[in-house]
Amino acid sequence: MKRFSLSLTALVLGLFLATSAHALEPGSEAPGFSLPGIDNTTEGAAIALDQYQGKVVYVDFWASWCGPCRRSFPKLEALHQQYGDQGFEVIAINLDEQEADAHEFLDKHPVSFPIAWDPEGKVAGEYKLKGMPSAYLLDRDGKVHHVVVGFDEKKDAAAIEAAINQLTGE
């Protein structure tokens, strides 16, 4: 009976360990992806990370139901406008289950950067998001430079802009 309860404890512990995951850290290689584009891209064309080689890329994960995402979009649009000609790109990956929800959001918060759609959260799983929104600023070598979880207009926006400024200037 003792051995049995021991193995039962091990089983339960194992289940807990299996669910914990480590997020992407700065310096690690950003996982590649190829997702259907749903806005600001050629109709029916996929958005793949390797199309953006040599650029400073801001990979943003968002959903229509996420409050801070709403606040982050105007700022991202401004950064995209400002740093676009210096090799800065934004890829916004939507995680809504229904594509219509994403379009409703985009009608209210219009942006000019491409929107990809990951309804099953496959890419989100590979990036091991800790919260919503989550964003990964990648340098020109495709390595993670800066991780943003949540979005605070004052604190995060300034830090993101400083990092973009540094990376595009390199």
Place this chain on the structure above:
Amino acid sequence: MKLLGRIVVLLAALQLLACTQVQPWERGHLARPEMALTTDPMANTLRSHIHHSKEASSSVASGSGGGCGCN
């Protein structure tokens, strides 16, 4: 009888396999207003504030409740 007990415990443990962490990007349904603990977070905060000032205590509950893991 002892064997039956073990089988029951094992079956109960197997149920744990169904337990999984809801990932941050899967909280769309939890973020809906009808999933919130209170219908009016602001009224609830106010009521809680008054309650705790009258009781001269402090609250351990968070102010507004929702299922979205947003900051």
